[in-house]
Amino acid sequence: MKWLRNLDSLVAVLTLLPSVILLAIFVYGFIGQTIQTSLTNWGKDPAQALAINPVLQFVGLENYKELFSGFIHGRFRQDLVNNIFFTVFFVGGCLLVGLSLAIILDRGPKGEGFFRTVFLFPMSLSFIVTGTIWRWMLQPAGGVNQLPAAVGLPEGRFAWLTSRQQVLQFDWNHLPLFTAWLIGLILLWIGISALRNAQVRRGWIAVGSAALLIGWAIFIGPRVQLLPFPEIHGFNLAFIGIIIAAIWQMSGYTMALYLAGLRGVPEELREAARVDGASEVQLYRRIILPMLAPITLSAMIILGHISLKIFDLIWAMTGVDNAPTEVPALLMYVTTFRSNIIADGAAIATILLLLVALVIVPYLYSQLRSEVRR
Amino acid sequence: MIWRVVQYSILALATLFFLLPVYLVVVTALKEPAAITLESTWQLPRVWYWESFAQAWSAFLPKLQNSFFLTVTATLLSAMLGSINGYVLSKWKFPGANIIFPLMLFGMFIPYQAVLIPLFQFIREIGLGGSLWGLILVHVVYGLPITTLIFRNYYAEIPDELVEASRIDGAGFWGIYRNVIFPLSIPGFVVVIIWQFTQIWNEFLFAVTLVSSPSSQPITVALAQLAGGEAVKWNLPMAGALLAALPTLLVYILLGRYFIRGLLAGSVKG
Amino acid sequence: MRKWLLALAATALGSVSLAQGKLEIFSWWAGDEGPALQALLDLYKKKYPNVEVVNATVTGGSGVNARAVLKTRMLGGDPPDSFQVHAGQELIGTWVVAGRMEDLTSLYKSEGWLTRFPKGLIDLLSYNGGIWSVPVNIHRSNVMWYNPAKLREWGVTPPKTWTEFLSTCATLKGKGVEAPLAVGEAWTQQHLWESVALGVLGPDNWAALWSGKLKFNDPKAIAVWDTFGKVLDCTNKDASGLSWQQATDRVVQGQSAFNIMGDWAAGYMVTTLKLKPGEGFGWAPAPSTSGTFMMLSDSFGLPRGVKNRANVINWLKLLGSKEGQDTFNPLKGSIAARTDSDLSKYNAYLQSAARDWKNNKIVGSLVHGAVAPESFSSQFGTVMEIYLSSKNSRAAANAAQAIADQVRLGR
Incomplete structure (x- = not known):
């Protein structure tokens, strides 16, 4: 359509304008204000915390520095670790459960519609409802732990939501080292596979950066100390119950995504593979699963950003101030509305936003770019 | 054959996993408070006790009404706006639309903690503090990205020729929306x-x-407070x-097909 | 100021029914505590029939949810007419220092309350030359509850000191009691800590901790954590999944021998579980704290800029009156803050508490907002977490001191 040839195009833009302005204020304006708040000392002085017109001072990145290195902010760092572990297990679990169910349903068992309905219905519930139900399911001496007793076995003893055990422990000071190794090895793998495919420039850049990172990790990394003291973090077993509840709620979503993907695999392709003598297992491994890779990526990103924001589910399952099952989204609430340290709350919110943006922005970019190409 | 057995046993296990909580909710809700003990969690109630529902109903009725009012109003408003936005972004692409659209979309992914503090100060300043109307405004605004997205993708399927034909007949921006786009929008609106x-x-x-005031609380808050309450x-x-x-x-259950379409649309491209 | 007095005079003259408009009372009293509040509201309605009383209750978590909602309301410029707040630093450190409350000294003078409330209590309510809220009730934090029949069965008596407690604990474990002491979710563990701390430190050092004279990382204060660790070994492993009532239930049902909880537990056992004080359940001061009354109090104040100021003042007068306090407290399961209440209206436990209230040394509770501002008490959970995950007394003590410095405790 030829732009601005006529009045209608102007009307179109004017019609969109209110929404654009609203979102500009509510998203970007408010994020800006939150970042601004995170650079002040709002709440550090109780007399200013809840005053009608608080007098604030600019403190730069001090709050962030404190969160990542201050002694009393170890709780924030554990919360971050909690959230990362939660994300890995939750997303992994949903993908696994969703994919298995989708493959089975795709083969058209009897009662397919019924099963689909059953697997998807938790998606329509609120996290608060799910949390309330599972809180009762996971009572220390009842619910799931009583299930074996119902069929005559000894009852379970696992402290689902109350365990204080921690596994996979590591020292926070080693974090840069681990990260460097991880990213280094991934880059190395990317580089080598690129070189194999004769993408010379890309390959050497990846290999070069990998060498830099790994070199750093070997020669400098071990001596890096983030904190002046050792600080152990790990995966809190109390999260297992929350992860199960979250998978219960969200795996239907991955199932629906995969099912849509599987339905898109043309029957001729399957036939052709079978004619070529591929077994069913090979058919899935060699042909169908690779075709589902983009779906896996989408699902990982959507679920990943949901799990970084997880808030209501944990609130309903273990309450707001249960440290072993806390995540930054909850800590932000507690810091702001209980401790009244609003600047720290804003800083935590900003860090959360950055984490989510890290996942979402590249995704949005690639999605919309591929759309333009299409 | 073995594959069949495996397949159906996985389905049965999965069904159990998904439905056990439902069973537990229903039996627990139907037991007398005194009959609820951890040891007898899974047993059927000896006496069917409907009183819990009467109690929950009377306690929650005002909250359910709040939720209905809030949800219906905010849903209709954001759907209307989303439809018009989608129409503009799919049929009246203007220079810069490809920059503005992703910027709008980003709003549906942000952790809302990142806007929370300025948000309620703003709501206070415009005089909607503490009321349901403030919450409605918030849901309409943060609902705009997804509704716009769904409608934009939906309208992209409507052939441009239809729009062009209507233009030649002399219809303007709103005329085309009314005569061509809107009548075709029903499935989009349902989703x-x-x-x-x-x-x-x-x-x-x-x-x-x-x-803030308990009298305008929605149901989720009331439920969280009831379940998180003491004793x-x-x-x-x-x-x-x-x-x-x-x-x-x-x-x-009634409109599952459309529900799933919304679900898939949530992953941006669908 | 003059306008204020005039308003006061006007309401005093037209003692009944001239008042009109609304009165919104914000509290976290619901469930078992609901009837006590309702009785007060009914009394108010009888005196001021033309005032529409709005009961805004936010339940859960011993008031933590309510306090969060209150903050969003105050930050949002929508203060309730009067709100429940723990007397002492929770009110002062959050709201008074921020200039959000009105001074009630003249109300205290005109109502003659300065002599009716104990001086120790008025000191806790005072700051910067003003008195900032009206206490409705007094609860005691350092009480140990037990089941007399079960103790007889096990052949043990309530321990008087923490050392004795630990040996009793060993005896009970020997008899197959897995967890001699029952605790519940996070805040009840902190509640236990404050009784241990009071016992180990004694009342003077406890007070010195909050005035900043005694540091948390002083060897005396570090010793608290050592004892606390040993006491924790006597507790149940599923603590964080239990509400305080469920922890009390463990004692009543005989799974545990003791529970340290505020005396609202007496209210729960009398009203909800229908037990008789002294027979169904017994009590003693928490070990090593005999002769000290660790108090907390619910109070109401007058926020600046409320819509129905005159009605609030009538409400506060009612709360401070003998009639108001003796209507509310027997139902709530607490004692009156006034020293002249009519003891015949109270049950056996409360009568004993009221005697202690008059004779004991009074100190304030940490967890329930009397001695430390919210910025400290809410972060005390972090300190507890450091201790629970490391079992390192020094680390916990250092963390507590770091937070105390950060929030300028005692300054």
């Missing part, structure tokens, strides 16, 4: 309305921070959970 209805009904963070007698939270779940559950 969007179902999606928004579920989202807003189930939302918690804004509800718990923006609405939990589990029959009441379970009956309450059922009541809170019922509207979205009904929508899902």
Whole structure:
């Protein structure tokens, strides 16, 4: 359509304008204000915390520095670790459960519609409802732990939501080292596979950066100390119950995504593979699963950003101030509305936003770019 | 053959996993408070005790009404706006639209904690502090990205020739919307309305921070407070959970097809 | 100021029914505590029939949810007419220092309350030359509850000191009691800590901790954590999944021998569980704290800029009156803050508490907002977490001191 040839195009833009302005204020304006708040000392002085017109001072990145290195902010760092572990297990679990169910349903068992309905219905519930139900399911001496007793076995003893055990422990000071190794090895793998495919420039850049990172990790990394003291973090077993509840709620979503993907695999392709003598297992491994890779990526990103924001589910399952099952989204609430340290709350919110943006922005970019190409 | 057995046993196990909580909710809600003990969790109630529902109903009725008012109003408003926005972005592409659209979309992914503090100060300043109207405004605004997205993708399927033909007949911006786009929009509206209805009904963070007086609390907040309250007698939270779940559950069961379409649309491209 | 007095005079003259408009009372009293509040509201309605009383209750978590909602309301410029707040630093450190409350000294003078409330209590309510809220009730934090029949069965008596407690604990474990001491979710563990701390430190050092004279990382204060660790070994492993009532239930049902909880537990056992004080359940001061009354109090104040100021003042007068306090407290399961209440209206436990209230040394509770501002008490959970995950007394003590410095405790 030829732009601005006529009045209608102007009307179109004017019609969109209110929404654009609203979102500009509510998203970007408010994020800006939150970042601004995170650079002040709002709440550090109780007399200013809840005053009608608080007098604030600019403190730069001090709050962030404190969160990542201050002694009393170890709780924030554990919360971050909690959230990362939660994300890995939750997303992994949903993908696994969703994919298995989708493959089975795709083969058209009897009662397919019924099963689909059953697997998807938790998606329509609120996290608060799910949390309330599972809180009762996971009572220390009842619910799931009583299930074996119902069929005559000894009852379970696992402290689902109350365990204080921690596994996979590591020292926070080693974090840069681990990260460097991880990213280094991934880059190395990317580089080598690129070189194999004769993408010379890309390959050497990846290999070069990998060498830099790994070199750093070997020669400098071990001596890096983030904190002046050792600080152990790990995966809190109390999260297992929350992860199960979250998978219960969200795996239907991955199932629906995969099912849509599987339905898109043309029957001729399957036939052709079978004619070529591929077994069913090979058919899935060699042909169908690779075709589902983009779906896996989408699902990982959507679920990943949901799990970084997880808030209501944990609130309903273990309450707001249960440290072993806390995540930054909850800590932000507690810091702001209980401790009244609003600047720290804003800083935590900003860090959360950055984490989510890290996942979402590249995704949005690639999605919309591929759309333009299409 | 073995594959069949494996397949059906996995399905059976999965069904058990998904339905056990439902069973537990229903039996617990139907037990007398005194009969609820941890050891007899899984047993059927000896006496069917409907009183829990009566109690939960009378305690939750005002909250359910709040939720309905909030959800219906916010859903309709955001669906209308989303439809018009989608129309502009798909049929009246202007220079810069490809930059503005992703910037709008980003708004549906942000952790709302990142806007929370300025948000309720803003709501106070415009005089909607503490009321349901403030919450409605918030849901409409943060609902715009997804509704716009769904409608934009939906309208992209409507052939440009139809629009062009209507233009030649002398229809303007609104004329085309009224005569061509809107009549074709019903399935789009169904998807969007179902999606928004579920989202807003189930939302918690804004509800718990923006609405202050108990008389205008939505159901999710009331349920969280009941279940998180002290001396939990589990029959009441379970009956309450059922009541809170019922509207979205009904929508899902009756209109599941559209629900899934909304779900898939949520992953941007669909 | 003059306008204020005039308003006061006007309401005093037209003692009944001239008042009109609304009165919104914000509290976290619901469930078992609901009837006590309702009785007060009914009394108010009888005196001021033309005032529409709005009961805004936010339940859960011993008031933590309510306090969060209150903050969003105050930050949002929508203060309730009067709100429940723990007397002492929770009110002062959060709201008074921020200039959000009105001074009630003249109300205290005109109502003659300065002599009716104990001086120790008025000191806790005072700051910067003003008195900032009206206490409705007094609860005691350092009480140990037990089941007399079970103790007889096990052949043990309530321990008087923490050392004795630990040996009793060993005896009970020997008899197959897995967890001699029942605790519940996070805040009840902190509640236990404050009784241990009071016992180990004694009342003077406890007070010195909050005035900043005694540091948390002083060897005396570090010793608290050592004892606390040993006491924790006597507790149940599923603590964080239990509400305080469920922890009390463990004692009543005989799974545990003791529970340290505020005396609202007496209210729960009398009203909800229908037990008789002294027979169904017994009590003693928490070990090593005999002769000290660790108090907390619910109070109401007058926020600046409320819509129905005159009605609030009538409400506060009612709360401070003998009639108001003796209507509310027997139902709530607490004692009156006034020293002239009519003891015949109270049950056996409360009568004993009221005697202690008059004779004991009074100190304030940490967890329930009397001695430390919210910025400290809410972060005390972090300190507890450091201790629970490391079992390192020094680390916990250092963390507590770091937070105390950060929030300028005692300054």
